[in-house]
Amino acid sequence: MAGKHHWFHDPITPDFTQLHSLKEIVHTTQTQFQQAEIVETGSFGRCLILDGKLQSSEKDEFIYHEALVHPAMVIHPNPEKVFVAGGGEGATVREALAHRSVRRVVMVDIDGEVVKLCRDYLPGHHRGSFDDPRLELRLEDARAYLEQTRERFHVIILDLPEPIEAGPAYKLFTREFYTLIRDRLEPGGTVVVQSGGASYGRTECYTAIANTLKSVFPHVYPYAAEVPAFGGLWGFTLASLGPDPLAMSAEEIDSRLKARLSRPLGFYDGPAHQGMFRLPKCHRQKLAEETTVIADATPFYIY
Numbered sequence: 383m384a385g386k387h388h389w390f391h392d393p394i395t396p397d398f399t400q401l402h403s404l405k406e407i408v409h410t411t412q413t414q415f416q417q418a419e420i421v422e423t424g425s426f427g428r429c430l431i432l433d434g435k436l437q438s439s440e441k442d443e444f445i446y447h448e449a450l451v452h453p454a455m456v457i458h459p460n461p462e463k464v465f466v467a468g469g470g471e472g473a474t475v476r477e478a479l480a481h482r483s484v485r486r487v488v489m490v491d492i493d494g495e496v497v498k499l500c501r502d503y504l505p506g507h508h509r510g511s512f513d514d515p516r517l518e519l520r521l522e523d524a525r526a527y528l529e530q531t532r533e534r535f536h537v538i539i540l541d542l543p544e545p546i547e548a549g550p551a552y553k554l555f556t557r558e559f560y561t562l563i564r565d566r567l568e569p570g571g572t573v574v575v576q577s578g579g580a581s582y583g584r585t586e587c588y589t590a591i592a593n594t595l596k597s598v599f600p601h602v603y604p605y606a607a608e609v610p611a612f613g614g615l616w617g618f619t620l621a622s623l624g625p626d627p628l629a630m631s632a633e634e635i636d637s638r639l640k641a642r643l644s645r646p647l648g649f650y651d652g653p654a655h656q657g658m659f660r661l662p663k664c665h666r667q668k669l670a671e672e673t674t675v676i677a678d679a680t681p682f683y684i685y
Contacts, residue, residue: 390421392436394613395584402426402436409503413495420503426611430471430504432496432543438471439611440506446576448650449607449658450618451477454537454574456638456655457625461536462486465566467524467554469541470496472508478539479514481642487517488535494521525554528562538563538573544587545676555591558678560598560621570624573599580606580617582664588617589672595621597675603627604669605658607649618658632656 390402403424410419419431426439438446451474455461464478466489475489491497497519501512512519520527524542540563545552553559555575563573575595578587592604599621609616620627632652639651661669 390423390431390436392613393434394579398584398613400436400613402429409499411495411499413493415493416496418493418496418499420499428504428506429611430496430500430507435543436611437543438473438504438507440504442609442611443471443473443507444648445607446609446612446616447473447477448647449605449609449616449654450474450541450574450576451539452639452647452650453605453618453627453655453658454539454572454620455481456635456642457620457622457627457630458536458570458572459625463533463535463537463568464488465528465535465538466490467538467540467542468551469539471500471504472497472511474539474541475514475517476507476509476511478537479511479516480644482644483642484516487514488520488533489517490520490522490524490527492521492523497521525559525562528566531566534566534568534571536568536571538567538571540573540575542576544578553678555594556676556678557594557597560595564598564621564623567623570622572620572622572625575619575621577604577617577619579612579614580665581614584614585617585665585668585672586674588619589669590674590676591617592619592669593672593674594676595619599623601626603659604661604665606661606665607654607658627655628659630655 390404392400406422408420426441429439430437464487542551545555577591596602601622603620606615635652
């Protein structure tokens with residue numbers, strides 16, 4: 383991973399690599415599913431690396447996790463039960479648990495070794511969220527769990543690695559899985575999917591996820607936020623059985639956040655919400671032009 387000049391090379395696309403000065407390899411392990419490392423960088427502090435790709439950094443993880451969690455939570459009138467797939471750092475459940483209305487969060491991550499790694503070496507990410515009594519942590523396959531349970535949730539958050547060939551998560555991005563997700567939502571429920579890079583020229587995963595969700599859900603809203611450690615805009619897609627994220631004013635968002643949250647946020651508020659859902663023209667055109675739908679029978683792989 384580190385060359386003679388001690389740089390971590392993070393491949394963004396086959397033609398674009400981001401370099402981070404590497405101060406220390408804190409811990410490295412080969413789990414049953416992937417190569418996992420905790421490293422200290424000069425650019426973004428302590429980072430989680432999975433299969434050679436940066437997944438989260440201590441300097442700007444709050445941008446990613448607040449952008450992922452709060453839009454789907456805040457537009458729901460009363461989110462009490464939340465399901466999280468993935469999110470091994472514990473930061474996704476940290477943000478969900480910040481909502482006072484939440485009574486129960488079920489987090490399912492297939493890689494218990496990564497979860498332990500993050501508990502031990504990324505305390506700034508989880509901030510004790512693994513010890514919250516409202517959390518049920520299950521170390522198993524999220525799809526199998528949802529197939530077996532009949533419990534329904536108000537909000538479902540999919541914080542999974544992109545569908546990389548031979549990776550542990552590619553079958554959690556398909557039309558069949560999203561149908562299962564829809565069936566595990568309470569009436570009026572919302573789901574959000576981290577959707578990969580959304581900078582111009584690297585939207586293949588982003589557009590395919592949006593199209594796949596549109597084949598299952600009545601209302602789908604792609605959005606994006608700038609995450610510096612990820613090399614540009616990062617995509618998210620919100621799907622809904624009722625609430626509309628475009629219908630709420632900045633003032634309404636801020637009012638709900640003030641009433642619901644147990645602590646202040648660093649990135650997300652009413653103006654940020656409106657900005658994330660106002661995609662530039664080139665992105666809107668890509669989303670309109672692309673037709674790829676991901677299905678179990680034809681796995682979709684990105685670089």
